[in-house]
Amino acid sequence: MAGIFYLKGAIMFDPTAIPMYKPEEIEPKWQARWEHDKLYQPWNDPDKTKFYALTMLPYTSGDLHIGHWYAMAPSDARARFKRMQGYNVFFPMGFDAFGLPAENAAIKNNTHPKTWTYNNVERMRAQLKTMGNSFDWRSEIVTADPKYYRWTQWWFEQFYKHDLAYQKFAPVDFCPSCNTTLAREQVKGEERLCERCGTPVIKKNLKQWFFRASNYSEELLRFDGIDWPEVIRTLQTKWIGKSEGASIIFHTEAEDALEVFTTRPDTLWGATFMVLSPEHPLVDKLTTEAQAEMVQAYRQQAARQSDIQREALDREKTGVFTGSYAVNPASGQHIPIWIADYVLMTYGTGAIMAVPAHDKRDFDFARKFNLPITVVIQPDGLESINAAALTEAVEAHGMMVNSGPLTGTPGNLSFEKAVEFAEANGFGHRSVNYRFHDWLISRQRYWGAPIPVVYCPHCGTVLVPDEQLPVELPDDIEWTQKGDNPLVIHPTWKHTTCPNCGGPAERETDTMDTFMCSSWYHLRYLSPDYETYPFDPEQAKFWLPVDTYTGGSEHATMHLIYTRFFHKAARDCGILEGDEPMLQLRNQGMVLGEDGEKMSKSRGNVVNPDDLVQKYGADTVRAYLIFFSRWDQGGPWSYSGIEGNARWLRRVWSMFLEPETTHVDADVLKALRRKTHQTLRSLSYDYENFEFNTIVSGLMELLNMMARAKAAGAYGTPEWNECVDIYLRMLAPVCPHIAEELWERLGKPYSIHNQAWPKLDEEAAKDEEITLVVQVNGKLRDRMIVSPEISKEEMQAAALSSDAVRGELAGREPKKIIVVPGKLVNVVV
RNA sequence: GGGGCGGUGGCGGAAUAGGCAGACGCAAAGGACUUAAAAUCCUUCGAUGGUGACAUUGUGUGGGUUCGACCCCCACCCGCCCUACCA
Numbered sequence: 065m066a067g068i069f070y071l072k073g074a075i076m077f078d079p080t081a082i083p084m085y086k087p088e089e090i091e092p093k094w095q096a097r098w099e100h101d102k103l104y105q106p107w108n109d110p111d112k113t114k115f116y117a118l119t120m121l122p123y124t125s126g127d128l129h130i131g132h133w134y135a136m137a138p139s140d141a142r143a144r145f146k147r148m149q150g151y152n153v154f155f156p157m158g159f160d161a162f163g164l165p166a167e168n169a170a171i172k173n174n175t176h177p178k179t180w181t182y183n184n185v186e187r188m189r190a191q192l193k194t195m196g197n198s199f200d201w202r203s204e205i206v207t208a209d210p211k212y213y214r215w216t217q218w219w220f221e222q223f224y225k226h227d228l229a230y231q232k233f234a235p236v237d238f239c240p241s242c243n244t245t246l247a248r249e250q251v252k253g254e255e256r257l258c259e260r261c262g263t264p265v266i267k268k269n270l271k272q273w274f275f276r277a278s279n280y281s282e283e284l285l286r287f288d289g290i291d292w293p294e295v296i297r298t299l300q301t302k303w304i305g306k307s308e309g310a311s312i313i314f315h316t317e318a319e320d321a322l323e324v325f326t327t328r329p330d331t332l333w334g335a336t337f338m339v340l341s342p343e344h345p346l347v348d349k350l351t352t353e354a355q356a357e358m359v360q361a362y363r364q365q366a367a368r369q370s371d372i373q374r375e376a377l378d379r380e381k382t383g384v385f386t387g388s389y390a391v392n393p394a395s396g397q398h399i400p401i402w403i404a405d406y407v408l409m410t411y412g413t414g415a416i417m418a419v420p421a422h423d424k425r426d427f428d429f430a431r432k433f434n435l436p437i438t439v440v441i442q443p444d445g446l447e448s449i450n451a452a453a454l455t456e457a458v459e460a461h462g463m464m465v466n467s468g469p470l471t472g473t474p475g476n477l478s479f480e481k482a483v484e485f486a487e488a489n490g491f492g493h494r495s496v497n498y499r500f501h502d503w504l505i506s507r508q509r510y511w512g513a514p515i516p517v518v519y520c521p522h523c524g525t526v527l528v529p530d531e532q533l534p535v536e537l538p539d540d541i542e543w544t545q546k547g548d549n550p551l552v553i554h555p556t557w558k559h560t561t562c563p564n565c566g567g568p569a570e571r572e573t574d575t576m577d578t579f580m581c582s583s584w585y586h587l588r589y590l591s592p593d594y595e596t597y598p599f600d601p602e603q604a605k606f607w608l609p610v611d612t613y614t615g616g617s618e619h620a621t622m623h624l625i626y627t628r629f630f631h632k633a634a635r636d637c638g639i640l641e642g643d644e645p646m647l648q649l650r651n652q653g654m655v656l657g658e659d660g661e662k663m664s665k666s667r668g669n670v671v672n673p674d675d676l677v678q679k680y681g682a683d684t685v686r687a688y689l690i691f692f693s694r695w696d697q698g699g700p701w702s703y704s705g706i707e708g709n710a711r712w713l714r715r716v717w718s719m720f721l722e723p724e725t726t727h728v729d730a731d732v733l734k735a736l737r738r739k740t741h742q743t744l745r746s747l748s749y750d751y752e753n754f755e756f757n758t759i760v761s762g763l764m765e766l767l768n769m770m771a772r773a774k775a776a777g778a779y780g781t782p783e784w785n786e787c788v789d790i791y792l793r794m795l796a797p798v799c800p801h802i803a804e805e806l807w808e809r810l811g812k813p814y815s816i817h818n819q820a821w822p823k824l825d826e827e828a829a830k831d832e833e834i835t836l837v838v839q840v841n842g843k844l845r846d847r848m849i850v851s852p853e854i855s856k857e858e859m860q861a862a863a864l865s866s867d868a869v870r871g872e873l874a875g876r877e878p879k880k881i882i883v884v885p886g887k888l889v890n891v892v893v
Numbered sequence: 894g895g896g897g898c899g900g901u902g903g904c905g906g907a908a909u910a911g912g913c914a915g916a917c918g919c920a921a922a923g924g925a926c927u928u929a930a931a932a933u934c935c936u937u938c939g940a941u942g943g944u945g946a947c948a949u950u951g952u953g954u955g956g957g958u959u960c961g962a963c964c965c966c967c968a969c970c971c972g973c974c975c976u977a978c979c980a
Contacts, residue, residue: 761917842961
């Protein structure tokens with residue numbers, strides 16, 4: 065109370081005092097004005113170079129968290145910098161609004177996914193606006209809006225028409241008690257129990273929709289012409305998982321073909337058994353009566369395990385003999401066929417030839433089940449190996465032994481020769497295998513864009529005609545105890561007429577993966593209300609591709625690969641031009657809790673941006689986030705750290721507004737100008753190169769210089785005024801509100817955000833003197849203040865005249881003298 | 894097991910081309926202002942030795958290349974993230 069009285073008193077009794085910095089007043093004021101004046105709405109200005117700055121749109125989870133701020137504030141600062149540089153910048157924002165959490169929340173809170181989602185959109189939009197970003201809200205999209213998903217459905221139809229979408233059976237997680245499919249997130253724990261009823265989940269084959277993403281595997285491995293972080297490129301490359309090898313066709317004793325993929329055709333003669341994935345389609349046929357019971361039991365158990373569990377390396381191998389045999393096409397040997405869960409149906413052909421002598425996994429398996437081991441490779445420099453004495457598989461390449469006609473083939477030729485042999489004998493060929501699969505887009509969920517397909521008993525699969533799009537989600541839905549998809553149990557929704565023959569037909573009840581929605585949102589931003597096409601072609605021609613895309617690297621193998629596929633597919637449908645959707649990608653790191661751990665409710669280390677805005681204002685929060693660490697690295701939050709940025713902005717405020725006059729010293733003014741332009745030079749570099757933290761520290765440094773200059777009477781001089789002008793422009797992208805407010809208070813024309821980036825005066829930025837570093841044998845011995853124009857000879861002479869150097873030399877002759885112009889002299893003795 | 898990123902004061906971090914390590918900020922200590930507190934301002938602040946200018950030492954560890962290494966090379970240790978039986 066006393067403090068407040070004192071404060072009021074100060075204002076009442078000291079009319080000359082400048083007003084306090086009150087972000088809570090100036091920030092909403094400017095946000096409203098900018099919006100009213102449509103300050104951030106570019107539109108095809110042909111005189112300017114376009115710049116499409118895009119940051120990943122948030123999922124409508126309910127609250128904007130500090131991570132969103134961390135992703136968006138620096139992206140906004142850079143977009144603003146680009147605007148000031150004269151680019152025509154488009155920086156849109158929207159909401160990723162479909163998805164499972166909405167359904168779960170709706171069921172839990174007894175509300176509707178639409179209500180939940182749109183409430184969150186409202187809330188998050190308001191929160192976003194407190195950041196003061198330069199978003200063009202005209203372009204906002206909500207992916208759950210029928211206006212939007214009408215075009216998501218349109219895209220599906222284009223892909224279908226161009227044979228890039230197809231249907232096939234694929235295994236999904238299924239709860240036999242609830243009688244419904246589950247999303248991966250709904251399967252809980254190691255035991256893989258249904259989230260709702262606790263029943264063990266099984267894998268079930270259902271007919272589902274796919275996009276032919278694997279057609280693009282090879283192209284997706286190329287990153288020509290795009291500037292994406294190496295980490296992302298590596299992750300995508302590994303995810304696509306190209307491996308070169310051979311396809312080998314084995315035959316069972318019953319003459320069924322059994323194709324395998326191997327990267328080691330040279331070990332073919334050592335294949336002493338085969339292993340099929342438990343889900344392999346031939347298992348039933350191969351299983352003999354005597355083995356039927358064991359095989360069945362094993363398959364059931366395997367069906368319940370997640371891939372993760374099955375793939376755990378340290379898990380002991382398990383498996384069951386089918387009772388059948390195959391013939392090794394090279395050796396003619398009859399070899400047993402087993403099933404084991406270490407062979408995955410999702411990779412290769414779901415079957416392998418097992419070469420225990422030369423593959424670790426096969427070796428473990430063979431040892432456990434006493435299967436024969438044959439050595440067929442003798443690596444150079446290794447003692448002659450024999451199967452009985454092996455303690456581990458020998459995976460190194462080497463000379464082929466024990467391999468029929470190819471015995472003696474050296475290691476460097478073995479791959480080629482083995483493939484040639486297989487080709488010549490008609491049982492195999494060279495082949496390339498990818499880990500990357502076609503994109504399964506079917507989701508047995510309500511809250512997604514319905515797949516616009518009708519199944520007609522006469523006409524088969526029929527696309528919903530364009531004029532009938534969107535296929536809208538019904539609002540009147542019910543949730544059953546069992547958790548069925550409301551679209552399936554809805555009394556009327558799925559019943560429709562065939563667009564082809566007019567007879568009764570049923571709608572597809574699956575909806576699309578939400579990554580479908582986010583694969584093309586950057587196109588819809590360009591013309592969110594355009595009614596005859598997913599985007600206005602003229603706008604697309606002007607704005608595409610995206611120049612800078614920012615967001616989290618956790619999307620490397622999902623969104624960021626899907627959106628690249630989507631673009632290429634659209635290109636091949638003749639809809640888009642160019643090979644890549646986003647030219648430059650940059651990823652931010654993660655803000656951790658004060659304890660250095662990932663933020664989580666259970667840890668109690670979550671930082672709430674709304675509270676921070678209330679306490680410090682958005683500019684301070686933005687400045688702190690930009691300042692505290694390298695953007696691509698992230699790091700721990702600090703509540704005391706942000707105080708430093710709050711202090712800085714208060715200093716800026718009073719520095720610029722509090723007048724002060726005394727005598728002026730010309731040297732001080734020159735130094736101020738020098739520092740001003742030096743800062744301008746380094747900050748221009750930092751903004752361009754996403755080195756945000758040094759932007760703020762550079763501004764702090766310049767402010768410190770200004771304080772000294774002000775104390776020496778620089779306030780109000782032309783040099784001072786120039787400094788203030790440049791300072792505010794450099795500050796504007798990071799702290800747009802305070803920069804605008806000070807700009808106005810200093811009588812400059814609205815708006816600072818329409819001002820040009822300052823021009824660098826190279827001459828002013830030049831150092832008047834430099835510190836010459838003098839070393840003897842690489843150790844610092846002296847420093848001298850010299851002119852920057854000093855010649856190499858003069859530098860050397862100056863260094864040798866140094867007392868410290870002379871003392872160190874003690875009469876000895878220098879062996880060598882290294883002179884680095886403008887920097888240092890190193891005298892070697 | 895594989896891949897990636899990182900390790901610099903009490904803390905977060907700078908060092909843009911191999912050339913003054915520790916910019917900037919936080920915390921801490923001392924001081925000024927104030928009845929007092931907050932705010933603000935000033936000073937100090939890697940370690941060791943010295944009253945001091947200064948000297949020695951110092952960027953995870955060990956080695957190497959170089960006139961000179963936080964930076965390049967080799968080996969190792971630690972932390973975090975991702976990935977995981979990929980045939």
